[in-house]
Amino acid sequence: MDNTLIAIIFLVALALFFDFLNGFHDAANSIATIVATRVLSPRYAVMWAAFFNFIAFAFFGLHVAGTIGKGIVDIAQVDSYVIFGTLMGACSWNIITWYFGIPSSSSHALVGGLIGSALVKAGPTALVMKGIIKTLIFIVVSPVVGMLLGLIFGVIVYNLASRSTPSKVDHLFRKGQLISAAAYSLGHGGNDAQKTMGIIAGLLFSAGYLGTEFHVPLWIVLSCHGTIALGTMSGGWRIVKTMGNKLSKLRPVDGFCAELGASVVLFGASAIGVPISTTHTITGAIVGVGSLKGVR
Template sequence: MELIIFIILVALVFDFINGFHDAANSIATVVSTRVLTPRLAVAWAAFFNFVAAFGFGVHVATTIGKGIIAPEGVDQFVILAGLLGAIAWDLITWYVGLPTSSSHALIGGLAGAAVVKGGLGILILEGLSKITIFIVLSPLVGLALGVFNMTVVLRLFWRATPAKVDRWFRRLQLLSAGLYSLGHGTNDAQKTMGVIAILLFSAGLLGPEFYVPFWVILGAHAAIALGTMAGGWRIV
């Protein structure tokens, strides 16, 4: 039981680091354009990271818990090794100011640890394939949507005065930063939820059916919100 408690704490530390590592993604624009001060910006992002705990389901957590590694390939040591690998990578990239995905680091760490324990056959290739495809597609889709949105904005505001544009876009940046942070909390905190839940399930503490306890949901969102409050100024 002591090892399980320790691994849960390590998972929450990963979630905390995820918060300050990825905080820059949502607040860099509102800070650089001086819409909000850095202190208010991280508070804004942290609030939406936390409220994402309510009403968004646990689909991502379930994928992490059941869709990457076969249940027989998961034990406390696999989870601990995967978490430590992801934490190490996050700290290295934070130190050098390099934006990277904490989620992909976690998935890679867990998959690598599982392969050492049980070989390649322990991986669920369908789940990993979907994740890999979206790793490639995400920036491309983001690029396409960015081009589309910018084209629409230019057409809508090409006759507007700079003062009018500034007034509207200062407000819209608050909305976009809040929505991004909401999505960050909804998606990234669920990675930690899935890790803790599969840890409890593999130890026989959840019963015969896999699910995510409510205390795990709250703990994961609180950790990522606190990490966001700590800030990621090297990356901003």
Template sequence: MDAAGLGVLFGLIAAALLFDFLNGLHDAANSIATIVSTRVLPPRAAVFWAAFFNFIAFLFFGLHVAQTVGTGIIDPAVVTPRVIFAALTAAIVWNLITWWAGIPSSSSHALIGGLIGAGVASAGPSSIVWTGVSKTVAAIVLSPAAGFVLALALVLGVSWTFVRNTPYAVDSLFRRLQFVSASLYSLGHGGNDAQKTMGIIAALLFAQGHLGNEFYVPLWVVLSCQAMMALGTLFGGWRIVKTMGSKITRLTPMQGFCAETGGAITLFAA
């Protein structure tokens, strides 16, 4: 590969890591809004808490999501620098718009949509791996519903279990338990969302012949993506924290624990 080609490759990897940083910045609010809104942790401490668990998530997860994004959304044969550039640009612009507006949208959805759109624009609908897309769309549709049902069931079950306890005792218990639920949610977020960027970078490397004949995610890609996700989390998305923490609904520590646990189970299952 000539110098110009290497420059393009490095530039696209940098753009992918920028997206990963913005993902942490944008979606970190999902990890910490609940524990901040219930006043279990102040914002600064919550950000460091979430960043730590976002970074170590790769120790607990396989790379199945990265494999799907890298080979199961669009045909690897049509992956070119132009396609990756278009997908990343669309996702980054959308992330910046929704971050500025304080809208809690999904960075993953933006990236998958950008990848599909870039693939269709480059090589037509035949470039799409429809089996992989259908599974991804099903997960996108079902995840909010699953989180809702799980959190609702947890709230009802916990309320029935602790019906004879005083509100102070319940709050005191679930303030401690929220450390566990927030940690699990951050692990799920880091293990799921960072892999989207890993898949994009690995797909680019594979298409350019840097991975040989077999698709895999190099360790340096894994560590870089987890680090950028954690770094983005450290900067936080306070506009979205405010929306998630107080403008959608107000939560008690018990409700916050149930919301985080339901979300964490959904992320781990994905």
């Protein structure tokens, strides 16, 4: 076995480790609202989220993987050193923010690491500015849209339920939140797992293992979805309290509206191939719903 193949195997394993950390670190995003509203216990919430993280491959295309693999930096400049720098930077940041309980973005860490590594190797000419600008715009816009959608869904739902008692509303949306949490976990798996797919596929393509056309083989798709689901199962409990309780005291109806708003953003971003922050999107949606407490 030559040194190049050994390096490729190591980097694929490192990419999957990042994917695991992504699920582990962002498990709180998937389950925070449903745990905060006490619809599910943390144990059952992570199993619920992990299942929908995994089956997301059946619902989404691979547009985000394509953006990460060849739409942020010039694929011709991608090599083992660029991928190593990208993954080490992103993994280190995820571990640091997990340790301190900071709800940061794995997506920002990965995209930033990729851009930084490519700059070190080849300078500004390595960057695909169109893809970077598009990604940066959506990174900024996605939490704002999440906040607005959370607010809008909250207004609609509270107006529709205005004649019902709070206990009846909570009973109804305890069931509804199972659906909204599933939708959010689908969106999380569909957007975040694809980022790792793009890294692995870009590495293999640059090393000549994918032929002459960039694509994402099925084994990469299944490996990434399985690994992020495993990471979600392992949990990231330090961040749950911050995400669910400190940001806003939620009822089931609030959790439903927040998850629904965030899901719409994630589904839309995945459809057009934009890697966004699932952390900041759900945070924005929670803030949007929570802002209604001052006017109700």
